[in-house]
Amino acid sequence: MTRYRNLAAFLVLSSIWGSAFVAISAGLKHFPPVLFAALRYDVAGLLMLGYAAVAVEDWVPESRADWAEVAVGSTLLIAAYHVFLFVGQQHTTAAAAAVLVSLSPVLTTVFARVLTPADALGPAGTVGLLVGLCGVAIVVGPDLSDPLATDAVARLLIVCAATSFALGAVLTRRIDGSLPVETMEAWSMLGGALLMHAISAAMDEPVEPAAWTHPEALGALAYLAVVASALGFLLYFDLLDRLGAVEINMVSYVAPVAAAVVGWLYLGDIVGATTAGGFLVIAAGFALVKRRALRNALS
Template identity: 75%
Template sequence: MSRYRNAALFLVLAAVWGSSFVAISAGLDHFPPVLFAALRYDIAGVVMLAYAMYAVDHWRPVGRAEWATVVVGAVLLIAAYHVFLFVGQQNTTAAAAAVLVSLSPVLTTGFARALVPSDALSAIGVVGVLVGLLGVAVVVQPDPSNLLATDAVAKFLVFCAAAAFALGSVLTRRIDAPLPIETMEAWSMLGGALLMHLVSLALAEPIEPATWTDPEAIGALAYLALAASAFGFLLYFDLLERLGAVEINMVSYVAPVFTALVGWLYLGEVVGATTVAGFTLIAVGFVLVKRRALRQEVVAAGRRRSGQ
């Protein structure tokens, strides 16, 4: 029963996070991008902080290492990731954005190996990273004669979002502060929201007063803040304990399926063959990079089944 429950919750998380890219596209029709992202984490940060105060005793960072973890999370995992993503997604489809973001687990491994020279990637691991990057090239389809084309720049910005998230994930693990993940996420969300508000002010982003009474705009903001961020991260924490880091990373490869489906139903976006091909290459890259961990997970799952 527990196995079916975990599978169901995994699909719920994939659906929520996959459909969030569609909510971003819908909200960007009403909000300026950086302010939209900042407002999302104003709400989500407050909700997560309330949850951290309820769930853990250690709900405030103390000491240099813990605050360093929060700063890295605020700058890279929240602010940089969402600024690049929201600005880039103004000019590309939700499905393409979801596929490019699915490269994050591959880039995370690449950054981890680069920052720890003694733990170098094997030859097959290097091939996996290169296959993943080839998948990005297939999705972006850069034109050498026009590298600054709007669509290519937009997809490159989404790639930068995936890279920022991957680097942030590696750096927070390297600091290795004894900070509960709920606490780190809450304070990173609030710090990232503040940084994005500063960027929004610097860009003098305009917003129409009618936006605050538009049902689609408020619905997109509420969905991203409460469902995708607050509920999504709480579900992620629960599944991380039950499934482990390798299995939960697979959500990145299921979420784009929901993005494509919801994007087609709600926005009328059609997923092209190149996006599917790029996604396939990125998934193959992930399997090559994580092949040992995936093999261990398969063996462990077989043992659990035989023991039941």
């Protein structure tokens, strides 16, 4: 019974996070990208902080290590990741964005090994990294006659988003903080939102007044803040405790399927052969990099 419950929760989380890319595309039709991302985490951060205040004892960072962990989370996991993602997704499909973000678990392993030289990737892991990067090249599909074409640059920005998240995930684990994950996420969301508001103000992003009352705009914002961020992370924490890091990483490889289906149904996006092929290559790279952990999880 527990196995079926875990599978159901896994599929729900994959669907929520996959469809979040579609909500981003929908909201970007009404809000400027960085402000949109900041507003998402204004709401999600307050909801998560309220949950942390009730669910855990240490809901306020105290030590320098705690605040360092929050600073890294705010800067890399929230602000940098979402600025790159939202700006890039203005000029690419939700499915392509989800596929490129699925490189993040591969890069997380790479950063972890680089920062721990005694635990190098090894030949198979190095091949897995190269395979994953080949998948990215397939999805980005740059035109060599015009390598700075808008769609190629947009997809490279999303690769930067995946890289920021992977580096932030590794650095927050290496800091000797004592924060519960709920507390770290809550304060990182709020700190990241402040950083993104500052970036948005510096960019002088224009907002159409109609955006504040448009049903699609408000629906996308509510879905991202409440469902994808607050509820999604709570479900993620629960699954992380019950499944472990390797199996929960597989969400990254199911979410693009949900993004493709919902994107087709709601936005009319068609997934091209290069995006689908690149996704399979990135997944193969992940399987090579995490081959031992996957074998242990399946045994």
